[in-house]
Amino acid sequence: xxxxxxWYRLDNAAKIYPAVRTRSWSGNFRLSINLTEEIDPIxxxxxxxxxxxxxxxxxxxxxxxxxxxxxxxxxxxxxVEPDKQSPCMRIGGRHNHDMPYRVTYYxxxxxxxxxxxxxxxxxxxxxxxxxxxxxxxLKYHEDISEFDGIISCDSQVLAEExxxxxxxxxxxxxxxxxxxxxxYHFKGTQLPYEQTSVITGIIPFDxxxxxxxxxxxxxxxxxxxxxxESFMKCQSESKTHIEKPVKVSVPINLRKxxxxxxLRNFALFINPGIEPRYGEFTLEEIIEEVHHFxxxxxxxxxxxxxxxxxxxxxxxxxxRIIPLGLKNMAMYIAFKKYGETLVSSTFSNLGRVDLPxxxxxxxxxxxxxxxxxxxxxxxxxAASWNGNLYINWTSGFREKNVERGFFTSxxxxxxxxxxxSNLI
Amino acid sequence: MSYCVNCGVELDQSLKHCPxxxxxxxxxxxxxxxxxxxxxYPIENVSMIVHKIRFLSATLVSAxxxxxxxxxxxxDYIIYDTLTWSRYVIPSVIFVWCCSIPPILIRHNKLVTSxxxxxxxxxxxxxxxxxxxxxxxxWFMEIALPILAYLFLSFxxxxxxxxxxxxxxxxxxxxxxxxxxxxxxxxxYVILKFINKNIDFIWSLPALISCMSVAVLLIIISRxxxxxxxxxxxxx
Numbered sequence: 112x113x114x115x116x117x118w119y120r121l122d123n124a125a126k127i128y129p130a131v132r133t134r135s136w137s138g139n140f141r142l143s144i145n146l147t148e149e150i151d152p153i154x155x156x157x158x159x160x161x162x163x164x165x166x167x168x169x170x171x172x173x174x175x176x177x178x179x180x181x182x183x184x185x186x187x188x189x190x191v192e193p194d195k196q197s198p199c200m201r202i203g204g205r206h207n208h209d210m211p212y213r214v215t216y217y218x219x220x221x222x223x224x225x226x227x228x229x230x231x232x233x234x235x236x237x238x239x240x241x242x243x244x245x246x247x248x249l250k251y252h253e254d255i256s257e258f259d260g261i262i263s264c265d266s267q268v269l270a271e272e273x274x275x276x277x278x279x280x281x282x283x284x285x286x287x288x289x290x291x292x293x294x295y296h297f298k299g300t301q302l303p304y305e306q307t308s309v310i311t312g313i314i315p316f317d318x319x320x321x322x323x324x325x326x327x328x329x330x331x332x333x334x335x336x337x338x339x340e341s342f343m344k345c346q347s348e349s350k351t352h353i354e355k356p357v358k359v360s361v362p363i364n365l366r367k368x369x370x371x372x373x374l375r376n377f378a379l380f381i382n383p384g385i386e387p388r389y390g391e392f393t394l395e396e397i398i399e400e401v402h403h404f405x406x407x408x409x410x411x412x413x414x415x416x417x418x419x420x421x422x423x424x425x426x427x428x429x430x431r432i433i434p435l436g437l438k439n440m441a442m443y444i445a446f447k448k449y450g451e452t453l454v455s456s457t458f459s460n461l462g463r464v465d466l467p468x469x470x471x472x473x474x475x476x477x478x479x480x481x482x483x484x485x486x487x488x489x490x491x492x493a494a495s496w497n498g499n500l501y502i503n504w505t506s507g508f509r510e511k512n513v514e515r516g517f518f519t520s521x522x523x524x525x526x527x528x529x530x531x532s533n534l535i
Numbered sequence: 536m537s538y539c540v541n542c543g544v545e546l547d548q549s550l551k552h553c554p555x556x557x558x559x560x561x562x563x564x565x566x567x568x569x570x571x572x573x574x575x576y577p578i579e580n581v582s583m584i585v586h587k588i589r590f591l592s593a594t595l596v597s598a599x600x601x602x603x604x605x606x607x608x609x610x611d612y613i614i615y616d617t618l619t620w621s622r623y624v625i626p627s628v629i630f631v632w633c634c635s636i637p638p639i640l641i642r643h644n645k646l647v648t649s650x651x652x653x654x655x656x657x658x659x660x661x662x663x664x665x666x667x668x669x670x671x672x673x674w675f676m677e678i679a680l681p682i683l684a685y686l687f688l689s690f691x692x693x694x695x696x697x698x699x700x701x702x703x704x705x706x707x708x709x710x711x712x713x714x715x716x717x718x719x720x721x722x723x724y725v726i727l728k729f730i731n732k733n734i735d736f737i738w739s740l741p742a743l744i745s746c747m748s749v750a751v752l753l754i755i756i757s758r759x760x761x762x763x764x765x766x767x768x769x770x771x
Contacts, residue, residue, distance in 0.1 A: 196579040218573055310554050311575070312544075515542060515555035522543040530539075531547040532554035533576035 117184040119171065123277040123421050124376035125228040129173060129180040130442035131450070131485070132201070135304040139199040139482035140232060140459075140492070142239040143222035145475040150216040151250065155191045158245035159214055163189070165264045166238065167273055168229055168374050173209040178435055180228070182211075191216055196533050197307040199482030199505065202226045214242070219475065221246065224482075227376065232461050232479060232492075233364055234374040237262060239477075240466065247473050258467040269372060276371040277418055287416035294384065294455045295346045295355040296488055299508035307483040310504045310514050313529040314521065316463075316495045322524055326395070328402045331460045334502070335359050335405075336398040338491065339385050341516030342455045343397075346387065348512070358384030360454040361405070365418075368411045379417050381408045382454050394520075451486050456513075461494040471497075481505055489513045537562040549574040593639045597632065604628045622667055630660040647694055654687045677729045685721055689714045705757035709750035716746025 121129070128138045163169045169189070171182040189210055194217030202213060202224060211226035221243060225235050241262040244255045257263060302308060316330075323333040342357040362378045371377055383404040385392050392400070408414075424430065424445075430438065464477045479494035480503040487507025493500055504514045518528050537546045537560045539553035549572045552559045604625065611621035633656035638649045658680070665675040693714075696707055723739035 194577055196576045198576070217577055308554075309576070511555050518544050518555060519542050527545065529545040529547065530550070530554060531575045532550060533574075534554055 117167075118174075119182045119273060120275065121180055121182065121228055122275040122376045123418075123425055124231070124378065126179070126425065127442055127446055127450075128226065128228040130439040131446045133485075135201060136483070136485050137201045138227040138485075139202055139224050140227065140235065141199050141222055141224040141478075141480040141482065142232070142235045142461075142494075143220050143478045143480070144239055144243045145220045145477075146243070146247075146473050147219065147475055148473075149219055150221055150246075152191055152193075152216055154249050155214070155216055155221060155242075155246055158242055158249055159189065159191060161249075161264045162238075162242055162245050162262075165266065165268065166241065166262060166374070167268060168234070169212065169238065171211065171229065173211050173226070173228060175435060178431060178433070178438070180435070182229070185210075189214070193217060194220065194222060197305060198222065198309060198480060198533070199224055199307060200305060212238075230374055231364075231376045231378045232362070232459055233366060233377070236260065236461060236464065236479075236494075237374060240464075240470075243474070244467075244470055247470055251473065253469040253473075255467055255469045259465065261467070271372040272374045274371065274373050275375065276365065276369065276373040276377040277422060280365070280369045280371070280415070281419050281422050282415050283419050283422075284412075285416050285419070287413065287420050291358075291382065291453050292356050292386075293452050294358040294382075295342060295351075296452075296455060296486060297342065297345055297508065297513055298349070299487075299510035299512075301487055302507050302509055304507075306507075307533075308506045308508070308511070309480065309533045310506075310511065311478070311531040312502045312504070312518055312521075313531070314500045314502065314526060316498055316500045318526050319500055319521075322526060326398050326402075328398055329405075330500070331361065331458070332402050332405055333398065334460070334491070334493065335361060335383055335458050336394065336401045337517050337520050338456055338458055338513075339383075339397050339401065340394055340520060341513050343385060343387060343392070344516050345512050354387040356384050356386045356388075358382040358454045360457040362457075362459050363409055363414060365414065368414065379414050379421075380457075381405065383408075384455070451484055451488065456488055457481060457484070457490040457492075459492040461492070464494055464496045466496075476501060478503060483507045491517075547575060548572050589639055593636050596635055596639065600628050600632050623664070626660055626663045626667075630656055633660075647691065650687065650690055654683065657683060674729065678725050681725055682718075682722060685718060689718075703757060705753050709753040709757075712746045712753070713750040716743040716750075719743060719746075 132138065159169075167184070170184050170186070172185045172187065174181055174183045187210065189212075191214045194215040198215075202211060211229040213224050215222045215224065221239070223235065223239050223242065225238070230238070237260050240260050244258075244261045245264060247253050248255055255261065255263075257266075319330055319333070323330045326333060328336075338359050339357050342359075346354055346357060360380045360382050362380050365371070365377045365379060366373075369377075381404070383401045385397055385400060430441070433441065459479065459481060461479045466474055466477075474496070476499070477494050477496040478501045479492045481490050481492045483505055484490055484507065489504055489506035489508065491502055491504045493502040495501070504517070506514070518530065521528050537548070537550075538544065539546055539556065539558055539560070541556045541558045542553055544553070544555065546553060546560055550560055607624040607628075608618055608621040611618055634653050637652045641648060661679050661683075662675045665673065665679075693707065693711060696702060696710070719739040719742040720736065721739075723736055724734065727734055
């Protein structure tokens with residue numbers, strides 16, 4: 112008798128991504144780790160194969176149902192690939208079927224690129240750390256102890272890892288409206304769709320932290336404020352007749368509010384920003400606005416209401432009975448209305464990455480990067496490791512006005528910045 | 536280590552120019568150093584990939600058209616022992632190829648280039664069709680060519696004006712509407728001349744008058760919006 116394969120519904124945040132992906136674009140992100148020596152692809156392949164026996168998420172492929180997409184277990188092999196000049200290109204299709212992730216290597220770097228339907232940044236960093244831990248174990252025979260955020264290949268699978276935490280923790284007291292004004296969008300010359308520009312800024316974390324403390328804000332708040340300032344400069348230089356609000360979307364990891372161990376999506380976005388029509392804002396004023404907005408909105412009750420709004424759409428009986436093709440169209444329209452159009456950019460901060468000492472001695476750096484957005488708008492993601500903050504700007508535009516404004520502001524503050532790029 | 540003189544950021548040694556402002560990196564110390572540095576990301580020739588995709592698309596379109604070009608006369612000949620309807624297919628297929636392939640293959644293709652190619656193709660295609668259909672009446676020279684030339688020149692004019700630095704969108708739209716009105720008159724004139732009738736405009740003059748009225752109205756609106764006293768009295 113044919114054995115039925117295990118399958119999982121997509122979580123609430125994941126549902127939108129397969130619906131809005133196109134032939135050339137899908138919502139991806141990337142996590143990478145640089146080791147001290149060149150990567151051996153054969154050992155990396157072995158490490159991935161071992162890890163896939165333990166982590167259920169890495170054995171799932173995306174499938175189409177009549178009404179919804181779903182994830183189904185597969186024993187299809189996944190091969191590690193050499194890295195590309197433009198990271199985070201569309202995942203899925205002819206080469207890797209519909210596996211929602213890929214593992215790449217280049218020189219000393221191991222990278223995992225994930226389709227957002229599978230996991231969020233927190234889930235992704237657990238995959239990367241576990242993969243790197245297995246690789247180091249196989250190559251250097253290091254016995255990596257149990258450590259927070261590393262899944263050992265010998266450990267037991269927890270049911271909680273695959274749970275849809277949104278459904279578990281939504282309280283349905285009330286729902287929060289999504290209506291917001293459209294944000295300013297930077298315009299420029301679009302790069303071809305198979306090209307993404309990446310600019311990495313390496314910043315000493317303690318210098319940045321001290322600077323943030325002088326303003327009595329967090330590092331994330333300071334970075335978001337600098338991003339908003341840079342976008343505002345671009346908007347005023349573009350001489351548009353009607354100035355639009357400049358907003359930066361910041362994902363909030365809900366695992367800090369709810370005790371979930373899910374490896375799937377469990378994050379929501381809040382959009383701090385500035386309304387330039389009220390007048391010119393100084394950097395201090397922007398920092399203050401961002402700080403208070405983040406403190407005000409990063410509260411369990413508000414976030415839960417936001418979560419409930421998203422779930423209420425999913426539970427809508429009319430939407431549920433619509434066939435997938437029509438639903439995709441409806442979701443595409445909703446994405447255009449409430450997705451990228453509301454904000455000018457996104458900043459995702461993974462925070463400090465902790466590694467056990469057995470791994471740390473072989474690790475040079477850890478990076479986090481968002482894939483190119485559908486509109487090509489510049490966006491940033493950061494992770495810090497070993498005293499440095501690595502901030503990656505990805506963009507689909509040739510012009511680098513936003514990135515330049517951001518980094519030069521840091522330099523003017525007295526914070527040294529080292530720049531790397533994939534566009535030589 | 537090198538710094539960008541423009542942005543003040545330190546640059547990775549593999550970079551040849553600042554990725555933020557494109558300023559070239561010139562470090563005299565690095566010139567003496569002959570060590571080859573690995574770039575942060577593998578280098579791929581993306582333009583080559585794009586060109587390959589273009590070439591593939593062009594080959595595919597050509598293959599489809601070539602199939603039609605071979606099969607149609609063959610089928611026609613097998614059935615009728617001579618070329619009947621397929622005589623029209625052959626120039627049509629060549630015309631479609633001329634219109635579709637250059638826009639795929641030309642890099643940084645401009646709209647003017649495409650239109651020019653299409654114009655040349657149609658100017659060659661229509662006389663052939665004229666010869667094949669009614670060889671005793673030269674409808675190409677009398678009707679098609681004047682209209683095509685007018686459309687082509689109108690487009691060139693509008694495209695040139697739209698690329699001027701101080702362009703006025705309302706002026707451009709009004710000019711476009713005026714040209715449409717004049718096109719109507721021209722179409723009626725060439726048709727009447729072709730059928731040897733008296734030049735008595737019936738439908739094109741009302742069309743021209745309507746178009747001119749709208750065009751003049753748009754010019755007036757465009758002029759009025761610049762006069763501050765009108766703004767003062769007419770503000771809503």
